[in-house]
Amino acid sequence: MSLAFGDVGVLQVQTSTIDFRKFLMSETRDTVILGSGCSGLTAAIYTARAGLKPLVLEGHEPGGQLSITTLVENFPGWPEGIQGPELIDNMRKQAQRFGAEFQTAHLNAADLHAHPFRLSTSIGEIHTRTLIVSSGASARWLGLESEQKLIGHGVSSCATCDGFFFRGLEIAVVGGGDSAMEEALFLTRFATKVTILHRREHFRASKIMLDRAIAHPQIELRTNVIIEEVLGVEEKEVKGVRLKNVANGEEEILPVSGVFLGIGHEPNAKMFHGQIDLDSDGYILTQNNVFTTRNGIVVPGVYASGDVQDRRYRQAITAAGTGCMAALEVEKFLEEHGR
Numbered sequence: 001m002s003l004a005f006g007d008v009g010v011l012q013v014q015t016s017t018i019d020f021r022k023f024l025m026s027e028t029r030d031t032v033i034l035g036s037g038c039s040g041l042t043a044a045i046y047t048a049r050a051g052l053k054p055l056v057l058e059g060h061e062p063g064g065q066l067s068i069t070t071l072v073e074n075f076p077g078w079p080e081g082i083q084g085p086e087l088i089d090n091m092r093k094q095a096q097r098f099g100a101e102f103q104t105a106h107l108n109a110a111d112l113h114a115h116p117f118r119l120s121t122s123i124g125e126i127h128t129r130t131l132i133v134s135s136g137a138s139a140r141w142l143g144l145e146s147e148q149k150l151i152g153h154g155v156s157s158c159a160t161c162d163g164f165f166f167r168g169l170e171i172a173v174v175g176g177g178d179s180a181m182e183e184a185l186f187l188t189r190f191a192t193k194v195t196i197l198h199r200r201e202h203f204r205a206s207k208i209m210l211d212r213a214i215a216h217p218q219i220e221l222r223t224n225v226i227i228e229e230v231l232g233v234e235e236k237e238v239k240g241v242r243l244k245n246v247a248n249g250e251e252e253i254l255p256v257s258g259v260f261l262g263i264g265h266e267p268n269a270k271m272f273h274g275q276i277d278l279d280s281d282g283y284i285l286t287q288n289n290v291f292t293t294r295n296g297i298v299v300p301g302v303y304a305s306g307d308v309q310d311r312r313y314r315q316a317i318t319a320a321g322t323g324c325m326a327a328l329e330v331e332k333f334l335e336e337h338g339r
């Protein structure tokens with residue numbers, strides 16, 4: 001059964017019910033994409049190329065995680081690798097070439113219970129027939145008071161943004177995953193010594209990244225240590241970290257001028273609480289990768305892609321892949337409903 005948006009009626013879609021009366025609003029967008037990272041931009045390329053004139057809302061981290069990374073060596077098609085910001089820039093230009101529109105905006109709240117969906121943003125209310133949530137994930141912090149006070153004064157979560165300021169100094173990188181290894185390796189360009197601090201004995205990082213860090217003469221790896229305090233709050237610049245060895249309880253001061261966090265990310269989905277299902281860590285739950293649900297039932301027209309719904313793979317190529325899938329579902333949804 002097909003129902004045009006101009007029709008007045010109620011359509012049964014899967015197990016949810018949609019009232020299409022409100023689709024009549026002329027200012028309603030066909031699709032809005034929340035987020036301009038690898039996933040959102042791929043969705044923008046596909047939906048723009050399909051003539052849907054997507055509106056891409058970019059928040060305070062435009063370009064997402066790739067825009068603050070360095071060399072991306074595993075994105076297919078770039079045998080020598082490509083710089084993350086360049087890859088993102090290329091994708092953005094590609095989307096713009098097909099008519100994607102970009103706006104800097106912060107999403108305050110979303111009403112996904114009725115159509116058209118209503119997005120309350122910092123640039124006003126936006127109505128849309130479909131929504132792709134590609135809002136990604138943001139850097140995680142330790143949560144120490146001293147750490148929070150020294151953000152921007154020697155504490156950072158972005159090596160590519162802030163590494164330059166640590167030329168000739170000694171720094172610490174926290175974490176045991178690929179991000180921590182990548183940050184540490186990158187920071188050796190500036191710092192004379194980088195100490196990786198990991199809370200466990202075993203590393204989560206891939207073997208190739210870990211091996212590179214181990215082999216690097218400027219990197220020292222320390223295990224079973226946690227930061228209890230970042231020193232230098234009064235001086236307003238990092239002077240060191242107070243460490244605790246979790247294996248034997250011993251404490252020590254490590255004098256460093258910078259602390260970089262490489263401990264993973266938080267999904268940017270809090271504003272969808274109560275609108276679509278999230279898991280216990282706040283990631284959007286999806287069926288078949290991109291279909292969002294409410295109380296386990298698919299919410300037609302609302303899709304999620306990339307890191308905001310993917311806690312398992314979290315790769316640029318998988319984020320792009322699900323962005324593509326979400327865009328194709330948007331096309332299918334609109335076509336099935338007469339657009």
Ligand code: NAP
Pocket residue numbers: 074141142174175176177178179180182199200202203204205206262263264265312313314315
């Ligand atoms: P991750 O794999 O989740 O690793 C986070 C690390 O931080 C873990 O070692 C974790 O310790 C530690 N950690 C978390 N919370 C902590 C806390 N409160 N205090 C101290 N340590 C804490 O995250 P990621 O490294 O950002 O990587 C995410 C994904 O992106 C992975 O799939 C990764 O392969 C990929 N990635 C790939 C590349 C690349 O290939 N170039 C680069 C970056 C990321 P535990 O191990 O004890 O949990």
